[in-house]
Amino acid sequence: MEKIIKFGIIGCGVISNWHAQAVQSIDGAELVGVTDVYEPARLAFAEKYGVKAYDSTDAMFADPEIDVVCICTPSGLHAPLAIAAANAGKNIVVEKPMALTHEEIDNLLAACKDNGVKMAVISQLRFAPGVQALKGAIEEGRLGKIVHADLRMKFYRSQEYYDKGGWRGTWKMDGGGALMNQGIHGIDILRYLMGPVKSVSALARTLVRNIEVEDTAVAILEFENGALGQIVGTTSINPGSPRVTEISGDSGVITMVEDKITAWNVEGELPPKDAMFDPDNAVDTSNDPTNFAITGHIRQLTDMVDAIRNNREPMVTQYDGKLPVEIILAIYESSKTGKTVYLNN
Ligand SMILES: NC(=O)c1ccc[n+]([C@@H]2O[C@H](COP(=O)([O-])OP(=O)(O)OC[C@H]3O[C@@H](n4cnc5c(N)ncnc54)[C@H](O)[C@@H]3O)[C@@H](O)[C@H]2O)c1
Structure with a gap:
């Protein structure tokens, strides 16, 4: 046994x-x-x-x-x-x-x-059939040359959410805000799909919540594979909406909402059925941090x-886990210095 x-x-x-x-x-x-x-x-x-x-x-x-x-x-x-x-x-x-x-x-x-x-x-999210299908399509070159990668996370978290527990929204215990806490899921997937990020230019601001860290950030990225990309991450939009990841190549575009595929525009192909968005079973954490499955x-x-x-x-x-943290730290540094930050890949 x-x-x-x-x-x-x-x-x-x-x-x-x-x-x-x-x-x-x-x-x-x-x-x-x-x-x-x-x-x-x-x-x-x-x-x-x-x-x-x-x-x-x-x-x-x-x-x-x-x-x-x-x-x-x-x-x-x-x-x-x-x-x-x-x-x-x-x-x-x-x-x-x-x-x-x-x-x-x-x-x-x-x-x-x-x-x-x-x-x-x-x-x-890495283990989700949608993410795995998208990764496979990129690796097998089915989108052609990758041109652009887009991550949009427009979430809502109340002031009470931040106040509860006392650690959320602090530099010492949360390490950052919309990106280091919530955005890291999507940023990890973006890095996993696209490979190393070469540079970031970013703005991170605290626009709505009474917290030390950012509640809203935007970043422009250049990937080592030559593609460009952008990240929008916020917890201050009401109502929030589910996270969208979209990878665009010169011969195909795939869109994912949370970890499910909503559009698979690759000529002659249909996406795997278990990877597709199913409105009857959709859950997302855009407005409620606990609304996600245990799968x-x-x-x-x-x-x-x-x-x-x-x-x-x-x-x-741990070698994978450090990668999204390094991208987020580069975003914070860029926002602070007003300069493009080159990652040490
Ligand atoms: N993977 C996900 O989708 C996901 C979702 C939510 C939270 N998280 C992560 O999980 C972590 C916890 O978040 P949470 O929402 O459960 O927080 P929480 O505040 O609900 O729970 C944290 C618990 O840790 C305890 N604690 C504090 N210091 C401790 C110590 N030194 N030793 C032992 N226990 C200690 C607290 O008393 C509290 O019960 C965070 O890092 C968060 O980023 C991940």
Whole structure:
């Protein structure tokens, strides 16, 4: 019989429910325990899922039963906790963004390497049939020469959303705003589809919300493959609308809404059926951050279980997870300096 892969969850807030339910739905995975600095949260969460509550992250790290920890805390704690987990010899699943600064990225990569642990960075959209179909079409040259890539994320988040929890909208714990928190999903997909970004010129502003970080940003990109692109990311438009990604080549154009294909304009081709937008089953986080299915987390944690079992790298490693963060940091730098920023690919 295959070894059961045993999980612990750090942080018992909103997203940890997706992790707990995903782990408990996977054959050959087991949720052993959870922890949170806030005692009532960890006790209630442990009871809800029928698992043990550790008094501290150190207690969880010290438990030899735990193979992998899911880090579901505010973003500013991702890198420090992941480094501590790596030093304790635990494999890691970390929520996005994996780190907030270049220094944190370097320290985290070193900690994983030195301790020989595996790390998966959550980017649940990568596993969607729509994203995979679009990636395949680009790689096989079915869009011809790629000319332009477009990401439009016009979301709505209320002031209450930012005020709740106290960490959202702060540089220290959120690391940024509309891009570092919400936009990172689409930016990761854009980078995955298009390859390395050569340069960015950007404006990031706080237009509506009372927060330290940007609620609205626009960026112009040049990709290493020669294509041009643009990112619009905001959480201040009411009502919000679902995220749109559109890749245009000299012989085809494909449009995706959230992670589903809405237009597949490639001569003589039809898109795979399971990748297509289905209005009857459409969910999106444009107005409600919790309105998304668990499927993506199940797919990504299943991939991590398989990676640990078969001693291979997971599909989204720390080397992948750092890429959207670097693009977002370049956007912030460009906005601050008024200059085009060239990425160090
Ligand atoms: N993948 C996605 O689609 C998605 C969706 C939502 C949130 N997220 C990410 O998940 C993370 C958490 O977001 P959330 O909305 O669940 O936040 P939340 O505020 O609801 O929950 C965070 C929890 O972490 C706990 N915590 C704080 N410091 C801790 C520490 N040192 N040790 C242990 N626990 C600690 C808090 O008490 C709280 O219960 C963020 O980084 C966010 O970017 C990802």
